Amino acid sequence: MFKHFIMTAALLPQITIAQERTLAVSGLPVWDSAALLYLVEAQPLADQGITFTFEPWQAPEELSARLARQDIAIASTPSILVPVLAARGVDIAMLGGSAPAGNIQIVSSSENGDIAVPFRGGMPDLILQSLGGTDGFTPRYAGTPPEAMQLFLSGQVSATFLAEPLVTVVAAQAEAEVTLTDVCTLWRDIHxxxxxxxxxxxxxxxxxxxxxxxxxxxxxxxxxxxxxDATLAGRLLKDSFPVLAQAPLAIAFSNITPEFHPMCDIDGLTQTLNALSPYAPFPIDPKAVPSKGC
Structure with a gap:
């Protein structure tokens, strides 16, 4: 009888999640969102009772509020938001970190003037400050990365700080020749x-x-x-972000070397936060990176 019980149990569906539910994932029109969009397309956990939908976010303040309300369940965020959310009492779990090489560039058309930087006091701003800024450039803050891109393309600024695929979009659409400076190379050298x-x-x-x-x-x-698969990543982003419909994403993403930091491996994130904390307009405690689930 015991043998019969084991055989019967083996035939039953494996159930690991208490109830079926759909989780909203969210990101910006940048490479890191491609992994989330793949979850939505492939639905790899459907047999475990979990499905995914995608909703973009526009600004860090909006994202913080939506996470606090649990309007969205999973998000690709600037890593600087992690200790901020934790300090606000948002019970977050770190699912992983992203440190792709070749992803962030300073795009410039001259050696001085204004540089458009998305999110004042946000990740791009703090990285630029930690690198000592750029000689001859004065920050001009934009509300979103696409806004920073448009400021450059319209000639209102001489440089901009962007992630792919917007870097390649700008390089392709700019009327004058542009210079690209890899931020990862600067980061490695300075830090x-x-x-x-x-x-x-x-x-x-x-x-x-x-x-x-x-x-x-x-x-x-x-x-x-x-x-x-740069072509796959590009298609996923184009399907979800109309602003990228004509962007040469496969070319842009072929310049990126991805690096994923698994859940519970927070050393790289802690080092990054330590480097950025002196420049933040708000207290950042690198030790506040959550270890929920680890």
């Missing part, structure tokens, strides 16, 4: 590290530990898949 800054963090709210680990594994796989 004496072999790694790029962990600029992106995948965070989650409202997940049980079991769910968080399950999704983190699926996210890691998705990151590897889109990281090795």
């Amino acid at each position: 004496g590290t072999e790694n790029c800054a962990v600029t992106g963090a995948y965070v989650a709210v409202g997940l049980a530990d079991e769910e968080a680990h399950l999704i983190a594994e699926a996210l890691s796989d998705a990151y590897d898949i889109v990281g090795s």
Whole structure:
């Protein structure tokens, strides 16, 4: 009878999640969102009762509020938001970090003037300050990366700080010749590290530990898949962001070397936050990186 019980149990569907539910994931029109979009397209956890939908976010303040309300469950965020959210009492879990080489560039058409920087006091601003700024340039803050791109293309600024694929969009559309300066190279030289800054963090709210680990594994796989297929990553972003419809994304993403930091591996993120904290307009405690589920 005991043998019969084991055989019967083996035939039953494997159930690891208490109830079926759909989780909203969110990101910007940048490479890091491709992994989330792959989760939506492939639905790798549908047999575990978890499905995904995608909703873009526009500004850090909006993202923070939506995570706090749990309007969205998973987001690709600037890593600087991780300790901020934790300090505000948002119960987040770190699902992974992103430190792709070749992803962030300073695009310039001259050696001086204004430089458009998305998000005053945000990740791009703090990285630029930690690098000592750029000689001859004065920051001009934009509300979003596409706005920073348009300021440059319209000739209102002489440089801009952008991530792919907007870097390639600007280089293709600019009327004058542009110079690209790789931010990862500057970061390594100035901060004496072999790694790029962990600029992106995948965070989650409202997940049980079991769910968080399950999704983190699926996210890691998705990151590897889109990281090795620039055409796929480009298609996923074009399908979700009309602003990128005509962008040469396959070319842009072929210049990126992805690097994923798995859940519970927070050393790279902590090092990045330590480098940025002296320049932040708000207190940043690198030790406040959440270890929920680890």
